[in-house]
Every structure is written in C-alpha cells, then in structure tokens.
Amino acid sequence: MNTYDFIFFDLDGTLTDSGPGIMNGFAYAIEKMGGKVSDPAELRQFVGPPLKESFERKLGYSPEDSEKAIAFYREYYNDMGGRLQNSVYPGVEGMLAGLKAAGKKLIIATSKGAHGTEIVLEHFGLCPYFDFVAAANDTDRQSKTEVLRYAVQMCGVGDIRKAVMVGDRENDMTAAKNLGMDSIGVLYGYGDRKELTDAGAVLLAASAEEVGNLILAGRDNSQ
Known part of the structure; x- marks a missing residue:
C-alpha cells in the first residue's frame, strides 16, 4: 500500500x-x-x-x-x-482538518497569481491548513506543470510516490503525470469524468469527503 x-x-x-x-x-x-x-x-x-x-x-x-x-x-x-464571487465547496474544511490532523503536508499548487491566492485563502480562513502555497507568475511558472514542479522542489518531496495532486481540470492531471505523481480528479468542479480520466487521473472523487478518504486510504500498489 x-x-x-x-x-x-x-x-x-x-x-x-x-x-x-x-x-x-x-x-x-x-x-x-x-x-x-x-x-x-x-x-x-x-x-x-x-x-x-x-x-x-x-x-x-x-x-x-x-x-x-x-x-x-x-x-x-x-x-x-x-x-x-466565490465560495468554499461543501466538506472542504472538514476534509482539510482531517488530513492536517493525520499529519499530512498540505500544499496549494494553483494557476492563480500569488496575490489573488492569498486574498482568497485569507478571506475564507483556509490559510492555517496549508504548509506552503505555490502560485503561478508571468515568468518561470506559467504552466501548471511548472507550478507543481516548483511546489515539489520547495517542499522537499524526496519520493514522488508519496505525493498526490488533487484537481478538477485536465491541466492538473497532466501536471501530475508529467512529474510522475499520482492524481485525484474531483468530479464536483469544472472538469468532467472523461476530461479527467483522459488526462490520466489515477483516482476520482465525487465529494470533498471522498477526497479525504482516498488520501487516507492510500493507493493499492497492485492496481
């Protein structure tokens, strides 16, 4: 496992x-x-x-x-x-709190700019859950792969098999695949099942609660 x-x-x-x-x-x-x-x-x-x-x-x-x-x-x-013009999805805070309590390192890897990301996280009270925030910029972090690679490097991930990317769009799954990382595609966001599976999603989750359960369960290496 x-x-x-x-x-x-x-x-x-x-x-x-x-x-x-x-x-x-x-x-x-x-x-x-x-x-x-x-x-x-x-x-x-x-x-x-x-x-x-x-x-x-x-x-x-x-x-x-x-x-x-x-x-x-x-x-x-x-x-x-x-x-x-934004809202936190149902179950997200409970999911983040559960993962934090389990000792997981939680990191934001977003295509949004740093200033906007900070404002959103602070506005919704999500900052305390995250150990690091990696945002896009207009120079060396324009693609999601570049943002995720930067996040991995800054967080000192030694074994990429111990990391997973959670996202709702093709670019999230592709970035994870490019780095050899597992991914969880969420079905409640803006990408559908076909988009996510075609892009290489390893797992799919229909709710924030299911995201947390999948992460805590890990992945069966025999799959």
Whole structure:
C-alpha cells in the first residue's frame, strides 16, 4: 500500500467554487477586447487553466492581445470584486482538518497569481491548513506543470510516490503525470469524468469527503 504524505491542491474548482468571478472576468475581458459572449455557459472552460493558455489557445488571441486581455481580466477580478464571487465547496474544511490532523503536508499548487491566492485563502480562513502555497507568475511558472514542479522542489518531496495532486481540470492531471505523481480528479468542479480520466487521473472523487478518504486510504500498489 502506498501512503500519501504530501498533498498538492488546486484551488479554483477544487477547494473553492470560483467559477462566477472567473467567468465574469473573462466576459469582461472579451467584451473590452471588442468581442461578444453569446453563450455564458461556454465560459466554464476557462475555470482552472492558466490565463495565457485560455486566451491564446482557446480564444485564438495573439500574444500581444492576450496580454491586453489578461490585464482587463485582472482589472475585473482584482479590482471589481471578481475574486470574492466565490465560495468554499461543501466538506472542504472538514476534509482539510482531517488530513492536517493525520499529519499530512498540505500544499496549494494553483494557476492563480500569488496575490489573488492569498486574498482568497485569507478571506475564507483556509490559510492555517496549508504548509506552503505555490502560485503561478508571468515568468518561470506559467504552466501548471511548472507550478507543481516548483511546489515539489520547495517542499522537499524526496519520493514522488508519496505525493498526490488533487484537481478538477485536465491541466492538473497532466501536471501530475508529467512529474510522475499520482492524481485525484474531483468530479464536483469544472472538469468532467472523461476530461479527467483522459488526462490520466489515477483516482476520482465525487465529494470533498471522498477526497479525504482516498488520501487516507492510500493507493493499492497492485492496481
């Protein structure tokens, strides 16, 4: 049986339902760039992935236009209340408290910037649960893989088999796979079962409580 000692958590769509603020931020940026959002439901795809990836790969913006759009997004998200259009998922605090009590090292690994991450964690009283917070930046930590690699290095993970990534989107599962780490895909966030399994999720959880149970149970090496 393989036990997990280092637990890396995505933030948006995994610990908090930040979708409303993120989707409103994208709508604001797209409209500021001269576009129009015909179906607000399509904005769900932007909850989780890095901003640059969303604007360039999914929306087809040039690198220059992407930078402008990101600035508009951050204007809404940081200065117009977007980051607090957010709520903690049911069961998350109990799950974190249980893992902390069991002696697990809990780490945030998010594509959100450091300032926004800090504000969200403080606003919802989640800071005490975490031993380290790794956030994205505009230089050497733009992809989720880069953020997770940085977190692993800073936390001194010696045996990657003792670590697991918990997230709700393809980029979370892919980052874990790139580092040889197990992953748990949460089904209550913004990615569906197919997205998560196709990206290599080792385990799936339908609730925050199930996330905690899976981590405490570990993984059967015979699987």
